[in-house]
Amino acid sequence: MSADASLNAFVTRERIEGSDDGPLAGRTVAVKDNISTEGVRTTCGSAMLADYVPPYDATVVERLKAAGATVVGKANMDEFGMGSTTETSHFGATENPAAPGRVPGGSSGGSAAAVAAGEADLALGSDTGGSVRNPAAFCSVVGIKPTYGLVSRYGLVAYANSLEQIGPLAPTVRGAARLLEVIAGPDDRDATTRSGGADADYADAADGDVEGTTVGVPTELFEGADEGVVDTVEAALDDLRDRGAETVEVSLPSIERAVEAYYVIAMSEASSNLARFDGVRYGISGGYEGDWNDSFARAREAGFGEEVKRRILLGTYALSAGYHDKYYKKAQDARAWVQQDFDEAFETADVLASPTMPVPPFERGEGLDDPLKLYLADANTVPANLANLPAISVPAGETDGLPVGLQFVGPAFGERAIVRAASAVED
Amino acid sequence: MSDSDGDSGDASDAxxxxxxxxxxxxxxxxxxxEEASQFAEQFVDILAYFDSLDGVPEVDREADLANVMRADEVHEGLSQGEALRNAPETVEDYFEGPRVS
Known part of the structure; x- marks a missing residue:
């Protein structure tokens, strides 16, 4: 597909040259606009940060540059990562090059659209509850959400710290794996990074060899999904069986509570994280009338869009006196329950497979009036975030001409297993 | 949704x-x-949905979490100019904020 400015994949187009050589020399990368780039504005898709220019690079951007990559722009996104369609961006919606008239998914929709249209060879997104895998599925590209702690979040503008990871998007599994190698590994500036992944090889696991692999199929993630999506994923699983993989049904009963647990935790963390936007050190000023509470409330009224306000309010509510035990504590119990279910499933399976999204790409504007409907579409992606596990979305085919993504979830730091399984699907 | 602290009753239908x-x-x-009434309407459905967390069993959390400590050493950080560069208003070398009360 030819480059097309009307996609609106980028909030800011600006070239940042990397070093002369390295594993990504000559490759162009779109960087999601919540990842700090020194001297290049980083808006998070929000009016609040429309003029914000970071004084430093995120660790992943330093690593891209050291690896020889050229950043070609800052990719459009749902405001502060809060959305699954890229329609909540202050800078307008992004077109889906793989399904015109449909949303590109989100929140890393600009990153996925840029890769799908060839406007960048590769891209970085961030995935709090599916924000890399969802747009990868909707735009027919590959996206990886790494194990929590594999990739530094230093310089990523926080939405929900305990859930999110920066992850790669690429046209191929091998390409995404190679970009992951560049950004993975411990970082002194992010104390949640782990030593695993320091010298990881992921790309050479993309060999398509699934002979003897046991693929767990969680029935809960197929129930209620669109029929055409299920048929496409089942056909891909048939193909894996033909290549020597074994599939076994597994059950994850806790998954039924995953969406509500995810939203309570994510909104609660967001309500705290986004308190920093008070219009004093950066962002839109609320002026100097009245006291600081008035000023901050005005700054935030002017700077935040509707979905961001909705999540801050619901998060504030879930953490407020009398409701903390009812919502936040219960959500943490559900999170532990989900983790336990995955642990059990990985006693019998090497990886778990499901549709990435239970539905094909939405039409533009389809879910904007009904936020709960959009939240429910995250059912298959949020469990990996709650359990801190790696997950990949790989194109599995089409239904009625619309892209379908297949997701593999692996055990912690099992990136090689999901890369290998996904590479067998794309062959 | 009640104002009173300590009320954790079934409030999400109102x-x-x-x-x-x-x-x-x-x-x-x-x-x-307009925003306040629209949110009120939407929050009924969303909070009712969150109420299903009631049925979640108590689960033992993983106990292998450990604090990560580092030495408290001085490193180079942002200059004052860099830190102030994105502020809407500054006075000399300081951020200008609204009055406290």
């Missing part, structure tokens, strides 16, 4: 715009009337 405003005050977000 969200009115006044209660949305109370939470918005806590969160320092000004809302117009």
């Amino acid at each position: 969200v009115d715009p006044g209660e949305v405003r109370h939470v918005a005050d806590l969160a320092r977000v000004a809302l117009d009337d």
Whole structure:
């Protein structure tokens, strides 16, 4: 597909040259606009940060540059990562090059659209509850959400710290794996990074060899999904069986509570994280009338869009006196329950497979009036975030001409297993 | 959605715009009337959905979490100029904020 400015994949187009050589020399990368780039504005898709220019690079951007990559722009996104369609961006919606008239998914929709249209060879997104895998599925590209702690979040503008990871998007599994190698590994500036992944090889696991692999199929993630999506994923699983993989049904009963647990935790963390936007050190000023509470409330009224306000309010509510035990504590119990279910499933399976999204790409504007409907579409992606596990979305085919993504979830730091399984699907 | 502290009863079937405003005050977000009533309507459904967490069993959390410590050493950081560069208003070498009360 030819480059097309009307996609609106980028909030800011600006070239940042990397070093002369390295594993990504000559490759162009779109960087999601919540990842700090020194001297290049980083808006998070929000009016609040429309003029914000970071004084430093995120660790992943330093690593891209050291690896020889050229950043070609800052990719459009749902405001502060809060959305699954890229329609909540202050800078307008992004077109889906793989399904015109449909949303590109989100929140890393600009990153996925840029890769799908060839406007960048590769891209970085961030995935709090599916924000890399969802747009990868909707735009027919590959996206990886790494194990929590594999990739530094230093310089990523926080939405929900305990859930999110920066992850790669690429046209191929091998390409995404190679970009992951560049950004993975411990970082002194992010104390949640782990030593695993320091010298990881992921790309050479993309060999398509699934002979003897046991693929767990969680029935809960197929129930209620669109029929055409299920048929496409089942056909891909048939193909894996033909290549020597074994599939076994597994059950994850806790998954039924995953969406509500995810939203309570994510909104609660967001309500705290986004308190920093008070219009004093950066962002839109609320002026100097009245006291600081008035000023901050005005700054935030002017700077935040509707979905961001909705999540801050619901998060504030879930953490407020009398409701903390009812919502936040219960959500943490559900999170532990989900983790336990995955642990059990990985006693019998090497990886778990499901549709990435239970539905094909939405039409533009389809879910904007009904936020709960959009939240429910995250059912298959949020469990990996709650359990801190790696997950990949790989194109599995089409239904009625619309892209379908297949997701593999692996055990912690099992990136090689999901890369290998996904590479067998794309062959 | 009740104002009273300590009330954790079944409140999520009754969200009115006044209660949305109370939470918005806590969160320092000004809302117009239309937003407050729209949110009140949406929060009924969303909170009712969150109520299903009631059925979640108590689960032992993983106990292998450990604090990560580092030496408290001085490193080079942002210069004052860099730190101030994105501020809407500054006075000399300081951020200018609204008055406290």
